[in-house]
Amino acid sequence: MNTNQIEALIGMLAVLALFAIMVLPSLIGIAHDRRVDRQLREAQDHHREKEDQKSSSRSTVPSTATWYAEGRRSKKLVSS
Incomplete structure (x- = not known):
């Protein structure tokens, strides 16, 4: 090799x-x-799994607002 x-x-x-x-x-x-x-994706998946477990164990009782609205609807039908 040369320079x-x-x-x-x-x-x-x-x-x-x-x-x-x-x-x-x-x-x-x-x-x-x-x-x-x-790591964020794994945390979201873990969070969703926990939410799914919570929602499946919840009872299906309607909320107070739903119960109140249904009661008012039935009273209107009766009074008509």
């Missing part, structure tokens, strides 16, 4: 090293974002 080839090799290695240094933070950030997204 020109060695200088070209050193220059190419320097450029590749600088490229790696510039790209590495972006790759770390992308990996971090994916991990956070996965």
Whole structure:
């Protein structure tokens, strides 16, 4: 190898090293974002499972507002 080839090799290695240094933070950030997204998705799924368990164990008694509205409707029909 002559001097020109060695200088070209050193220059190419320097450029590749600088490229790696510039790209590495972006790759770390992308990996971090994916991990956070996965954790959020798992937490949402866990929350939905808990809600589904709660809603399936609830009784089907109507709320007070529904009971009151149905009572008023029946009184109107009777008084008509």
